[in-house]
Amino acid sequence: MIRAEHIVKNFGDQEVLKGITFTFEAGKTNLVIGKSGSGKTVLLKILVGLFKPTSGSVWYDDVDLVTANKDTLRKLRMKVGMLFQGNALFDSMTIEENIRFPLDMFTTQTLKEKTDRVNYCLERVSLSGINKKFPSEISGGMQKRVGIARAIVLNPRYLFCDEPNSGLDPQTSITIDELIQDITRDNNITTVINTHDMNSVMEIGENICLLDKGLLAWEGSKDEVLQDQNETLHDFIFASPFLQKLIESSK
Amino acid sequence: MFFVRPLLFRRSINKGRQTAFRMNLRLFHHFGTYILWHSQIYKKPESHAMYYKETIRQMYDIGIGSFPIVFLISIFIGAVTVVQFYYQMEGTLIPPYYIGYIVRDMEIIELAPTITCLVLAGKVGSNMAAELGGMRQKEHIDAMDIMGVNTSAYLVMPKIIAALLMIPVLVSASALIGIIGGYLSSVPTGLFTSAEFIKGVRSFFIPYNVFMMFVKAFVFAYILTSVSCYQGYFVKGGSIELGEASTRAVVYSDILILMADYVIALILTA
Structure with missing residues (x-):
């Protein structure tokens, strides 16, 4: 479980987050949604410790990330996996070397054990047999899946995904969403997904927080999204003219 | 008004x-x-094997990768130095073999360490700044940070160690190649005989000068690597800022190398 408490973040005079309090539950896919510029990425970067909040605290179970010393932080980070929006795969390394990187860095396993683990992770994301390829030789969707494989290679307890569906077609997006949800349930990990993709919200949104202008505008689950009369939520969900027409025609 | x-x-x-x-x-x-x-x-590495692998890769890039440019520059600088000294000393009472002696000491004390490191600041330094800056922009450094890797240590320490090991070797090679360049530009063209040049090169040799060359090589290697890595590691913004950081890496390294050159000369010749 991760709990963000009264998170405030200022960049100079600009107040980006204005006191966010939210609990990201274990074994569930927790979604942070909101328009561009609402503070989603800043919140995610605070949650993983890339940014320090101006005030507030981030609790990973019983450890406060903000006040933790460097050793605690490093140990904590070994339990964290992250999928970046741009994948952040190392261009000069093969897919196998990319996924093996955390194992090489933090474990004393033999090469065979590491290779077995890499193959298992690649199988988990349905990409067996691409070990020797370079990131530039595979598609964007495959790169996302390799990013997920690298994020789960050390069996993390916390998984963060920044816009996992950006730049992907709807079908591939669904595959990625389902994969993230399966991994979350199978390993009972705390997953936080930063997205503005409505398909993801309706597919895997078990615990959702909506950010608007740096404030927590709404929280709930995918079942409550369509019933709730919250104006900000309504504006965000039905922003698409296609969806509006679809609803009108169904009425 | x-x-x-x-x-x-x-x-x-x-x-x-x-x-x-x-x-x-x-x-x-x-x-x-x-x-x-x-x-x-300078923190304890997470994995010695990974740091070792990265150090060897950097040693290859800095040492083997830079040898052709160092060779080319050194041979011409040695050649030009001999030709110009001959022009200045022609008709004076100074014996011609002195030119061999002057070229040898100039190469060892000043030209090999300083010119080589100024050139390497341009080649290796800008490359390091661009590599780290690119990694910062593509979120590779963030990805490693989140994994728990000490990125300052993993990305910079191997580069510094590799530079401290390889640049003195390149500087030594540069001094030797410079002297050979001087020989090739003067003896075959008939400026003086082979015996005269070799006599000059072997005269008045002071081993302390070689020590001075190595001190300069180590200090300049540290400056050009750490300054360039700093510029790349902390880059913010897009491709324009990355280009600026790469330029700053070269300019600041060059300025600091020249300042350090003066300070070392003052201290070691006092």
């Missing part, structure tokens, strides 16, 4: 003072960050 001009003048002076103050503040900020950053670089 008489009062307006002094007022404008005073305003422009105040503006100038403010700009200078801000520049000094920025300089102190960067100097402080650079110094504090070193406490992160």
